Amino acid sequence: MNIAVVGLSHRTAPVEVREKLSISDEHIEDSFNALKANDQVLEVSILSTCNRLEIYALVKEQESGVSAIKEFLINHSGLNNDDLFPHLFTFNQTEAVNHLMRVAGGLDSLVLGEGQILSQVKKMVRLGQDHQSIGPIFNRLLTQAVSTGKRVRSETNLGTGAVSISSAAVELAQLKLGQSQGKDELMSLESEDVAVVGAGRMSRLLLQHLQSKGCSTLTLLNRTLNRAETLAADFPGLNVKCKLLDSLDDCLQLSSLIFTSTASETPIIDADRLSKFQRTNVLRLIDIGVPRNIAADVSKVPGYESHDVDDLQEVVTRNQDARQQIALEAESLIEEEAKNFLEWWASLEAVPTINRLRSGLEAIRKEELQKALSRMGPDFSARERKVVEALSKGIINKILHTPVTNLRAPQPSAQRKDSLKIVEALFDLGVSEED
Numbered sequence: 001m002n003i004a005v006v007g008l009s010h011r012t013a014p015v016e017v018r019e020k021l022s023i024s025d026e027h028i029e030d031s032f033n034a035l036k037a038n039d040q041v042l043e044v045s046i047l048s049t050c051n052r053l054e055i056y057a058l059v060k061e062q063e064s065g066v067s068a069i070k071e072f073l074i075n076h077s078g079l080n081n082d083d084l085f086p087h088l089f090t091f092n093q094t095e096a097v098n099h100l101m102r103v104a105g106g107l108d109s110l111v112l113g114e115g116q117i118l119s120q121v122k123k124m125v126r127l128g129q130d131h132q133s134i135g136p137i138f139n140r141l142l143t144q145a146v147s148t149g150k151r152v153r154s155e156t157n158l159g160t161g162a163v164s165i166s167s168a169a170v171e172l173a174q175l176k177l178g179q180s181q182g183k184d185e186l187m188s189l190e191s192e193d194v195a196v197v198g199a200g201r202m203s204r205l206l207l208q209h210l211q212s213k214g215c216s217t218l219t220l221l222n223r224t225l226n227r228a229e230t231l232a233a234d235f236p237g238l239n240v241k242c243k244l245l246d247s248l249d250d251c252l253q254l255s256s257l258i259f260t261s262t263a264s265e266t267p268i269i270d271a272d273r274l275s276k277f278q279r280t281n282v283l284r285l286i287d288i289g290v291p292r293n294i295a296a297d298v299s300k301v302p303g304y305e306s307h308d309v310d311d312l313q314e315v316v317t318r319n320q321d322a323r324q325q326i327a328l329e330a331e332s333l334i335e336e337e338a339k340n341f342l343e344w345w346a347s348l349e350a351v352p353t354i355n356r357l358r359s360g361l362e363a364i365r366k367e368e369l370q371k372a373l374s375r376m377g378p379d380f381s382a383r384e385r386k387v388v389e390a391l392s393k394g395i396i397n398k399i400l401h402t403p404v405t406n407l408r409a410p411q412p413s414a415q416r417k418d419s420l421k422i423v424e425a426l427f428d429l430g431v432s433e434e435d
């Protein structure tokens, strides 16, 4: 058995490829079923975010398991091998475990240390459990990834500064405003006519950052008005006009800055929609949706300036140096957590022998207890029987404790194998069918 991850991320693929791979909540069950249908795949989990799609699997055999995942990705994306494979990365075993811990810690994120990825890793655990696609090994692996993410945020300074894709999007708007005035600096958004499309988690963060960057009034559009109103109510200091998505054309005509962050699977703004307006000033569109909410063809329409999630790299790069330094603090913590998991996994090698040893001793215990109890006859009360039974169990557990701990302790595999052989020979454990 081996652990493998096959996937792609903002580091290996542009948004136009990533959006074809993204797996929405409605398609997650089909995806699990397709992956589990391959007998190479023993346990599997899916991490689908705006910046990555990663399939983690416990596979019977490395090469065939990885091929099975790639075949799934080809079928799911509709891309051919030449268009997809150059964007994929594959990590095995130690590297796969390390990668997962880095992802959970936010060290592989576009915005270093951003917090949303940890919620997405938690969601990956929940989905795996709900769809019964993960078993004991991945339960342990993913749970440990979540606790690693928490440790990175509580024990290092990486999580400070409330960074997110949304904060980077607001910074990009500030930077582009500055650049449009010939200044390479972040400008206040107070004089901008701002609209936000979508009222989910990312829009909430957008509102937070917009408010902190000088914006005092904005229009919030959503498919469901009620959700926009609920979100607006959490920002009493902001003057938020809530509208249905039907009012989008008004905003496209009148606003100077629009952020889009909906989970729509198809673009909600395209060149056709924009071409009908005669704008006198430039409308800046910043889309953090993946799949994109704004079609690529809008770049051809004069009077609009459009940016997608990959364009956030420009602001991220400006802030990266200081954060890279802090990220170093987290790397040793990540290594420690990955090592802990791999040691736990290696220790499972001892489990079949320990189980047989335990069953052998349990059989002796029961047999000897039975003999002793029958010798005592009816004079022995039920309470006394219980005490003797507990005593016999306690002795077995105490005797087993040290050898079991030693057999499962971190050690080179060859050393553990030698110890297991000795135990098997001394206790005449033989080889069971499950081995």
Ligand code: NAP
Pocket (backbone or CB within 6 Å): 049, 050, 116, 117, 165, 198, 199, 200, 201, 202, 203, 222, 223, 224, 227, 245, 261, 262, 263, 264, 265, 268, 288, 289, 290, 291
């Ligand atoms: P979310 O909390 O689930 O909110 C989804 C939003 O999209 C809601 O406002 C929903 O409207 C709207 N929506 C869903 N389907 C729609 C459709 N067909 N047409 C119009 N509106 C629709 O999602 P989120 O986490 O904020 O993510 C929003 C987008 O940002 C996604 O594309 C995501 O990939 C991207 N993104 C997310 C993260 C992250 O960390 N979560 C980071 C970067 C980018 P209703 O209220 O009417 O349902």
